[in-house]
Amino acid sequence: MRLLVTGAAGLLGRELLRSGPLCGHEVVPAYHSAVVAGGVRLDVRRRDAVREVIRTVRPDGIIHAAYRQDDWATTADGAVNVALEADGARLVFVSSDAVFSSRESRWTEDEPPRPETAYGAAKAAAETAIRALTPAAVIARTSIIVGSDGTSGEELRAHQLAGGEPGSFFTDNIRCPVHVADLAAALLELLGSGISGVAHLAGPEALSRYQLGRLIAIRDGLDPDALRSTPGVPSNILLDAQRTQATLTTHLRPPSEFLKDR
Structure with missing residues (x-):
């Protein structure tokens, strides 16, 4: 499959560029500002630019991972x-747990979005439009993405705090982290499947950002007790991924498993 990956310069995009060819795909990266070798520059805010890139690349599939948390035009439009x-290409849209609000129980794929943030509202708006425009598309909601090379946001934060930089991890911000390699593998599996609609791709284990930071620190040989914590605004957003996991061969590992070693 000739696969166009938007947001190719990001953590997930880079992993898709690595793992896509291993699955037999010819991957074409699309980037906005940070240049990706062999890729095409694309401003997704411009429909004419999107049209031109798709007409030039002629992809069989698209994994749309481009977003900006503070920019509605990029994330939603x-x-x-x-x-x-x-233009008929198989579309997988990477969405977020931010389409939901905080509550104690987990959110399932069948529940409608209830965002509490502007970013969540942008993702929810995108989901609604995609479901109307391309019913065969996959809307893949995920959570905090963690890598193994120290470049994900939580890894960078853990290293900064362990090194004495000011700041702290929230104890009352709870999510279901997923490893970037697992997420990329699941997205590629969904791309090649006949599945459509909403899929939840998050780990089975709920952790606070502070707990996650400590696991990262331990994995990387840092002092976890050097990480400072603060309650923060209570936010408990957990994705129930059991239904989606049952359809996949890809195992979405918990952080206690994927953070044991690099």
């Missing part, structure tokens, strides 16, 4: 532009 111009 950009996703709509990709859906409008997909």
